[in-house]
Amino acid sequence: MPITPITEDLTTQETAVLALIARNPFIGQQEIAETLGFARSTVAAHVSSLTRKGFLLGRGYVLPPQGGRVVCVGGAVMDRSYRLLAPARMETSNPAEGARSHGGVARNVAENLALLGHRPGFVSALGDDEAGRRLLDHLRGRGVDVSRVLTLPGAHTAEYVALLDPSGELVLAAADMAVFDRLTPEDLLRIWPHFAAASWVFADANLTPEALACLCARQGGGSYRLAVDAVSVPKTRRLPADLAGIDLLFLNADEAAAVLNAPRAASGEEALAAARALCAKGAGQVRLSMGAAGVALAGRGVEALLPAVPAQVVDVTGAGDAAIAGTLHGLLKGRDAVSAARLGSLMAALALEAPGAVRGDLTSEFLAAQAELRSIPAAAGAHGEDA
Numbered sequence: 001m002p003i004t005p006i007t008e009d010l011t012t013q014e015t016a017v018l019a020l021i022a023r024n025p026f027i028g029q030q031e032i033a034e035t036l037g038f039a040r041s042t043v044a045a046h047v048s049s050l051t052r053k054g055f056l057l058g059r060g061y062v063l064p065p066q067g068g069r070v071v072c073v074g075g076a077v078m079d080r081s082y083r084l085l086a087p088a089r090m091e092t093s094n095p096a097e098g099a100r101s102h103g104g105v106a107r108n109v110a111e112n113l114a115l116l117g118h119r120p121g122f123v124s125a126l127g128d129d130e131a132g133r134r135l136l137d138h139l140r141g142r143g144v145d146v147s148r149v150l151t152l153p154g155a156h157t158a159e160y161v162a163l164l165d166p167s168g169e170l171v172l173a174a175a176d177m178a179v180f181d182r183l184t185p186e187d188l189l190r191i192w193p194h195f196a197a198a199s200w201v202f203a204d205a206n207l208t209p210e211a212l213a214c215l216c217a218r219q220g221g222g223s224y225r226l227a228v229d230a231v232s233v234p235k236t237r238r239l240p241a242d243l244a245g246i247d248l249l250f251l252n253a254d255e256a257a258a259v260l261n262a263p264r265a266a267s268g269e270e271a272l273a274a275a276r277a278l279c280a281k282g283a284g285q286v287r288l289s290m291g292a293a294g295v296a297l298a299g300r301g302v303e304a305l306l307p308a309v310p311a312q313v314v315d316v317t318g319a320g321d322a323a324i325a326g327t328l329h330g331l332l333k334g335r336d337a338v339s340a341a342r343l344g345s346l347m348a349a350l351a352l353e354a355p356g357a358v359r360g361d362l363t364s365e366f367l368a369a370q371a372e373l374r375s376i377p378a379a380a381g382a383h384g385e386d387a
C-alpha cells in the first residue's frame with residue numbers, strides 16, 4: 001500500500017520510518033531497515049532528519065520510577081445498592097432508592113494509593129460496557145495507570161448488587177464476578193514487564209488459583225515483593241496451599257480459620273498463633289485483622305498485637321482495603337513492618353469514618369496530620385516526614 005506523507009515537511013520514506021517508530025518506540029534501526037528494505041545507513045539518515053524536523057524528540061531506555069512502584073491486580077466491580085422504601089415483598093417489584101459505587105479490593109487499594117501520591121499500575125479484566133468504561137475513567141482521573149487493564153468484548157464487567165431493607169440491613173445480594181476468571185496466566189505473562197519493574201505487587205483472591213500461582217512463582221521473572229488479600233472465606237480456596245510465594249498476607253480472623261481449617265481465633269493470643277501458623281505454611285509476613293479488636297502481625301522477625309485506631313464508624317465498606325493501602329504506603333516509604341501496619345490501621349479508621357469505600361479527600365498530607373493528631377507512632381528509622 002503506498003504511503004502518503006502526513007505533512008509536506010516529510011518525504012514518503014521518512015513517513016514510513018516514523019510510522020514504524022510510532023507503532024513500536026523500541027524498534028531498532030536494523031529492524032526498520034529490514035522491514036522497509038532500506039539500507040541501515042538510509043534509516044539512520046531519516047532518523048536524524050526526523051529529529052531535526054521535530055518529529056522525534058529523542059530515544060533511549062525507559063527506566064522504572066525511583067522509590068518503588070506498586071501494581072495492583074484483581075477485582076474492579078460496579079457496586080449497586082437498592083434500599084427498599086418498605087419491608088421486602090418477595091416475587092414482586094419493590095420501590096427502592098438506588099446508588100452506585102466503585103468497588104473491588106484491588107481497585108480500592110489502587111485508588112487509595114493514587115490518592116496518597118503513588119502512581120500505581122492496575123490490572124484487571126472488564127467487560128466492554130458502560131460499567132467498565134466508568135470504572136476505568138474514574139481510576140484514570142485519579143492517576144492510576146490503567147493501560148494494562150484487559151477489556152473483553154462480550155464479557156460483563158463484574159457487578160455486586162445488594163438489596164437493603166429500609167433500616168439498611170442486607171436482604172439479598174448477587175455477585176457476578178465471572179469476568180475475573182478470564183484473566184489468565186498467559187494474559188499476565190503478556191504484560192509481565194509491568195510486574196517485573198514493580199517493587200511491590202498486590203493481588204487479591206478474585207484472581208483464579210492459576211493467576212495467583214503465576215504471580216507467586218514470579219513466572220515471568222522479577223524480584224517484586226508480593227502482597228495478597230484473601231478477600232472472603234469462599235475465595236480463600238483460591239490461595240495456593242504453599243504460601244511461600246507470598247511476602248505479606250492480609251486476611252481477617254474468619255479467612256485465617258478457613259485457610260488453617262481451624263476454629264476462628266477468639267483472642268489476641270489466638271490470632272497471633274494463627275498468624276504464626278500461616279507463616280509456617282510459607283507466608284513471609286501475615287497481617288490478621290480482627291475488626292475493632294485490632295491486628296495480629298507475625299513473620300520475618302516481627303510479632304505484634306496492634307490495637308485498632310478508635311473510629312466513629314459511619315460506613316464499614318472499604319476498611320480492609322484502606323488498611324492494605326496504608327500498609328503498602330508505609331512500606332513503600334521505607335517504614336518497618338509494625339509502623340506500616342499502624343498506618344494501615346489509621347487508614348482503616350479514616351475509611352470507617354466516611355461514607356463510601358474510598359475517601360475522596362485523602363492525601364498523604366491528611367494522613368500525616370491524622371497520624372500526628374491521633375498519636376500514631378512513627379517508625380524508628382523511617383525516612384521522610386511523609387506518613
Ligand SMILES: Nc1ncnc2c1ncn2[C@@H]1O[C@H](COP(=O)(O)OP(=O)(O)OP(=O)(O)O)[C@@H](O)[C@H]1O
Pocket residue numbers: 251252253289290291292293294295307308309310311313316317318319320321323344345348349352
Ligand atoms: N470498629 C472498628 N474500629 C476501628 N478499626 C476497625 C474497626 N473495624 C475494623 N477496623 C480495622 O479495619 C481494618 C479491617 O479489618 P477487618 O477485620 O474489619 O477486615 P475485613 O473483615 O477483611 O474487612 P473488609 O471487609 O473491609 O475487608 C483493620 O485494620 C481493623 O483493625
Ligand SMILES: [Mg+2]
Pocket residue numbers: 231251252320321
Ligand atoms: Mg478484607
